[in-house]
Amino acid sequence: MNIKKYFKLYLVSILVLTFLFFLVFVFSINIIKSEIRTYLESGEFEKKIYSYTIKSITKFAETEPNQNDKIILKNSLEKIFENYKEVIPSSKE
Numbered sequence: 822m823n824i825k826k827y828f829k830l831y832l833v834s835i836l837v838l839t840f841l842f843f844l845v846f847v848f849s850i851n852i853i854k855s856e857i858r859t860y861l862e863s864g865e866f867e868k869k870i871y872s873y874t875i876k877s878i879t880k881f882a883e884t885e886p887n888q889n890d891k892i893i894l895k896n897s898l899e900k901i902f903e904n905y906k907e908v909i910p911s912s913k914e
Contacts, residue, residue, distance in 0.1 A: 860866060886894070 881890070
């Protein structure tokens with residue numbers, strides 16, 4: 822009889838601990854979601870991406886380009902000139 826009591830107590834304690842674990846887990850996930858939402862809405866995310874992009878462009882400009890970089894840059898510049906030929910002044914002016 823004594824073993825049955827201990828076993829029931831053991832099962833109840835496991836169930837309570839599991840419930841508490843999931844309760845804390847759900848609570849922490851909601852806190853993380855709200856923090857991410859406020860971070861994205863504050864505009865800091867775009868500033869960090871912009872800063873990272875500028876740093877990458879600067880790093881790219883400071884290194885000696887290899888053949889693959891030249892091809893990528895040439896294709897990108899061609900697309901830019903095609904898409905914005907009305908805005909970019911021509912050399913004839």
